[in-house]
Amino acid sequence: MKNQLLEKDIAIIGYSETKNIRRSGRSTYDIAAEAASKVLDYVGLSNRDIDGMATVLPSSEAGNNFWSNYLADHLGLQTTWTQTTDLGGASMLANVARAAAAIQSGYCEMVMSIAAAAPTTRRVDDQRSYRSEFRNPTGIQGPPGAFGLLMHRYMHQYNLDFTALGKLAVEQRKGALLNDNAVESLRKPITVEDYLNARMVSTPLRLLDSVMPCDGGNAIIMTTTGRAKKMGIKKFVHPIGYAEMTNYNVRDQLPDITETGFSVVGPKLLKNAELSVDDIDMFHPYDDFLIAEFLQLEQIGFCNRGEASEFILSTDISPKGHLPINTGGGQISAGQPGLAGGQLNMIEAIRQLFAEAKDRQVPNPSTAMITGIGVIPYVRNWGSSSALVLERG
């Protein structure tokens, strides 16, 4: 099947981000309004110019089965295409692909893809099925417990060097120090020793392997490349390839949990975008836990299976390095604003491609790969894997 995105007929023309704050006390709508008004200012448009909206259902509003409608109403958006995606942290990348398809199909022309979440102020989600009957009664400590199980199994099959995880934590933290939108309590330097000595949450997973939840939001605006040029927009990026997988290995009752959807998504994305990993200037992987980045590096093909520790230790992943990774701190060091976290690393990638990353700017990047991960299923790794390549226009 032809990859329509390679026509480069779709452009992301603006981005916005609120500051990440723990227990902000803010309504999800207030956070969304800030993200919306900032992104409209960025591109010089009003809410009247927006005819499409995509969002993610956050845990702070999960009881509302009319979420996208309510959100668009609050923002004063009259839309001809409206979408809520519920693939967890994979949703906001998925929305780029869905919005691109909607624009290409003529359903809308100017899309705001917006995420806002306040999980440290309000949580009203209620997941049933396997979760209430087979997960909660076991005492597993949520996602950290699941990733503790994943890490021990990875260690059983491959070499895991904790100093490599520590290096990744330290490098991302340097990005957060330079990122005004990062959670303030995370804006202090850490060392590999700090990582190794961090409190255990669910062995062998430490506190510094994990994201810190917070409240926050972000938004992008997408349109056709033709419209962007007509508007006189100077800076834009094209989504040139996308791939997504939900429920990898779901029918296999004994899957290898160290193998994720990215083992399919990564190679498929690169083929669709007609690129190799050497063509990727920066990697902005979804980082709920550091080990998830290791698995992605291996399964997308930046290094061989089981060799992520060596790869991280031998590669300069700083903004000036061979493969810059999550230069704004990622979610690990900037905070995870609930399911808006699924767009956080993409915002940083766009900021870099627009050459607006200031002290942490990657020199002249033209391509970025961004990924998303969603949902912790029963005794597997994760539910959805999404990946996107952006190219500077």
Added chain:
Amino acid sequence: MMKFEKHSRPAPTPTNITHTFWNAIKEHKFLLQFDPDSKKYQFYPRALSVHSGKQNLEWREASGLGTVYSYTETHIPAHGFEGLEPYLIVTVELNEGVRLMSLLYNCSVDQVQIGMPVRICWDKINEEFDYFAFEPDR
């Protein structure tokens, strides 16, 4: 075994899909769904076979025997488990070819190993209900 009187551990709420499973658990029997078309088991219980997409499923009693696939020692407890930390949780491959997860009892963190034989045991979570857990099959 741990004592749980002071804690309110989350208990499962059966649905019409799982009531047969939980009724058997009350009698200390562990049932698995078996798909006679594909001749495979599945876990967790669903309203259709993931192997065939059909609703043709039978309940069969499992051996209760398996091996540890992975483990984690929980230091920050989940809701309802406060004060019980640290405690071990394992994923287990049952001999019938399915993987499940629960607490591991009668085993220290120094003793637990991937591949170690375990068997299902019973874990009193309140006056009415024993959840399933594991212990070493020594």
